[in-house]
Amino acid sequence: MKKSTDKSAAGVKEIARLAKVSIATVDRVIHNREGVSEKTKNKIQAIIQKLNYQPNVLARRLALASRGTIRLAVLLPNISGETEFWQAPLDGINQAEAEIKQYGIEIERYFFDQNDESSFDKQVKKIIRQKPDGILFTPIFPEESLVLTEDCKKKGIPYVMINSDIPGYDSLCYIGAEIFHSGYLAAQLVNYCVAKTQKVLVVKIAREIDNNYAILRKEDGFRAYFSDNKIQNKILTLDSKQTDYAAVAKKLDQLIKKENDIGAIFVTNSRVSVVAKYLRKAGLENVLLLGYDFTKDNVEFLKDGSIDFLICEKPQEQGYRGVMTLFQHLVYSNTIEKNYLMPIDIITKENYQFYRN
């Protein structure tokens, strides 16, 4: 390793020397602060230009570390067996926290019950009382989310939405997939694998279907693919507001008795494992089954062939990136991409081993 040589990145000291001022003044110009005469300001800016000065991010962070703590609030569904999905974003958030807590970032976590809008409300009130410096949340309930976003706007608190978007809620940014398109993709896969004569079933399992933007958008996308491409398969629908196995199985049973020759089933969220369990018990494993998310249950059914395709949108990375975005914005005032669209990944029995959430 030889000693670093020439162009070794001039810093504030060098600029100060060339401009015959102190580094404090250089700093003022770099940060566009008040109280520098036009003349010296111009002189310093010229030198910065000429030297193509790039601040040393390391040193900047280190110096800043001594300042105050930044407090972020995170609002996500709580994690139960049924909603294990949300572990992934949380993992990402934890990872981000580990990386940046050295810079004085603290993260407060709030959880709500996905089946209970009032629990969302309650947590929102708590957060508002805490006055965090930035918020990360997922707008599962559009109306209730509005309370939060309105308050944030009033107080100038930046907020990031992950996993699903609500157009018109003007956030700092959205990090997640284009969910309409993920339904579209599911339809493409179905079309590859199913005969033209077979029927296709869309299953929606959630306590709050009508108020669940993501679930509805996915079905829209799914249906759009068929109509855009003039594909004639008959599309059936099954909704279940009860999310337990018994209830879903019963409904499926009734439907399948009535409708013969269903070639594929598309479940619009991570509850696909419930359907997989039913198909396995009923000996209907030749039906193509697609659903969402890389949860433990789902992967088990993927392995044994009950589930054919899982669509996955890197939930862990969403959490990670969400926190990092707030960090970038609050600490460095970086400009932020309004929509960070995640890839829409296709997971099968033969590539799940290598998947990274």
Place this chain on the structure above:
Amino acid sequence: MKKSTDKSAAGVKEIARLAKVSIATVDRVIHNREGVSEKTKNKIQAIIQKLNYQPNVLARRLALASRGTIRLAVLLPNISGETEFWQAPLDGINQAEAEIKQYGIEIERYFFDQNDESSFDKQVKKIIRQKPDGILFTPIFPEESLVLTEDCKKKGIPYVMINSDIPGYDSLCYIGAEIFHSGYLAAQLVNYCVAKTQKVLVVKIAREIDNNYAILRKEDGFRAYFSDNKIQNKILTLDSKQTDYAAVAKKLDQLIKKENDIGAIFVTNSRVSVVAKYLRKAGLENVLLLGYDFTKDNVEFLKDGSIDFLICEKPQEQGYRGVMTLFQHLVYSNTIEKNYLMPIDIITKENYQFYRN
């Protein structure tokens, strides 16, 4: 933003104070350096344990920045129209360089002709002469690569392999996909989309097929899926050591005249666009076509439906991660995962827009 409070991460100073020694001695213990009495060493280690001391990476890097430059060498195929694929790893390398050049890392790039083993040889000699501190390369030619790895071992220079692996070449680490499995995955997709009576064609297009480990492994994996699952489709083979369109088209023409009812074609590398062009011209777009890599040409054919699936292994991330790994190893002596296996992504017409290499 309130002032940081309590547990605000004790540092070397605090440790030194508690152990009643100087911070220099603490530093010696942290880095397991010689010349500290057992007694003080134990005392300091106990305190480090108790405080759960985490070094401040920022400060460490900043302090280290003043040391010498680290020089890395990168050896990749040159980028032509035909081998545009290699732009992606190079992009990743450039990105990594931008992030770490502040820490005194310099990267020297060397290119060889993928169709000419002697050009690889020549570049290896150049690199050896330069005595870099670390090397990143792709072992397309096993024998010629051995010259490089042997020399590195002798001199203790760490090297990282990306994109394809050669088992037994004991590198610092391999970053890339499990290529056998990527062939396996391709076969699964084919099996979903093709009738049992149809034939399947494997196409290998490369100047040096027999000496190209990756291409052979992918075919192995592809075939293994069929035999493991006792699937009976007849598998045909077409090899072309000429990589230009005219030559490949001619061979395909001959084969397709002889063999009727080919349901799918699997091309074992990024040259799949050549086959796509042929199928489009021949009006055979109903044949399922699969191949590798997110190149501009391939994506064009994906869009128009000539290619159905592209398998992609994040080449840009491979380059990025390769450089970062050498950096971690050389600067922080971090322990490195021996095999960093990339996901094997499935790209279609309906999700390519969101893919990130």
Place this chain on the structure above:
DNA sequence: CTGAAAGCGCTTACAG
């Protein structure tokens, strides 16, 4: 409007 000095947490000669 401007500057001298201290500090961020760590590393490294150098001196004993």
Place this chain on the structure above:
DNA sequence: CTGAAAGCGCTTACAG
């Protein structure tokens, strides 16, 4: 075997 001091490049009171 151990310590005092300078330095990494930047930021921030504080004093003028």
